Amino acid sequence: MALSREEIAARYSKALFEYSEDAKVLDEVHDEMNVLLQVTKANPKVIQLLADPILNKVEKKEFLDTLTQGASVETKGFLKFLVEYGRFNDFIDIIEAFDVRYNESKNIADGTAITAIALKDEELDKIAKAYAKKYGLTTLKITNKVDPSILGGVVLQVGDIRIDGSIKTKLQEIREQLIENK
Known part of the structure; x- marks a missing residue:
C-alpha cells in the first residue's frame, strides 16, 4: 500500500527533526x-532534477553537493537520503511539516x-508581541x-483562534442588538 503525501511528510519530517535535535543542530538545520x-x-526545476528517475544517483548527489556547499553535515546527509530513497519529489511537503514541528517545539506561531489599510x-510587531505575551508564545510571526x-x-487569525476587532463586526453586533430590542 502506497503512503500518502501527508504520511510521507510526517514520517520524514519527524526523522529530520529528531535527527537534528539529537545532533544538537536543530536551529541550524531549520535555517x-x-x-x-x-x-x-x-x-x-531543482526538485524535478533531483527527483528525475533517468538521472543516476551519483549525478544527483554531485548536484546536491554543489547546491548545499557550506551546509551542515546533517542537512547534506538528509538531502542525500531523500535522493537515495527517491523522495525528493516530497521535499517541499517534508520541510513544511518539519517547520510545523519546529515551531511547536519552540512555541512559535504564524x-x-x-486590516482595512496596510500596517x-x-x-x-506591537500586535505580535502583545498576542504572544497574552497566549504564552515565544514568538508570533x-x-x-x-x-x-x-x-x-x-x-x-492565529491557528484556530480568531480575534475580530473590526468595525464591520462591531456595527453588525450593534445592529443585531437594536433588532432584538424592538
Missing part, C-alpha cells in the same frame, strides 16, 4: 532547510492581521492582509 525550501519554490512593521471591507480595526 538551512528553509533557505533550500525558498530556493526550490523559486526554482521548481498569524495574519487583516507598518512596527504596528505588526504576523503577515498583514488588507481587506477594506472590514472598515477599520483588526481581525487577527
Whole structure:
C-alpha cells in the first residue's frame, strides 16, 4: 500500500527533526532547510532534477553537493537520503511539516492581521508581541492582509483562534442588538 503525501511528510519530517535535535543542530538545520525550501519554490526545476528517475544517483548527489556547499553535515546527509530513497519529489511537503514541528517545539506561531489599510512593521510587531505575551508564545510571526471591507480595526487569525476587532463586526453586533430590542 502506497503512503500518502501527508504520511510521507510526517514520517520524514519527524526523522529530520529528531535527527537534528539529537545532533544538537536543530536551529541550524531549520535555517538551512528553509533557505533550500525558498530556493526550490523559486526554482521548481531543482526538485524535478533531483527527483528525475533517468538521472543516476551519483549525478544527483554531485548536484546536491554543489547546491548545499557550506551546509551542515546533517542537512547534506538528509538531502542525500531523500535522493537515495527517491523522495525528493516530497521535499517541499517534508520541510513544511518539519517547520510545523519546529515551531511547536519552540512555541512559535504564524498569524495574519487583516486590516482595512496596510500596517507598518512596527504596528505588526506591537500586535505580535502583545498576542504572544497574552497566549504564552515565544514568538508570533504576523503577515498583514488588507481587506477594506472590514472598515477599520483588526481581525487577527492565529491557528484556530480568531480575534475580530473590526468595525464591520462591531456595527453588525450593534445592529443585531437594536433588532432584538424592538
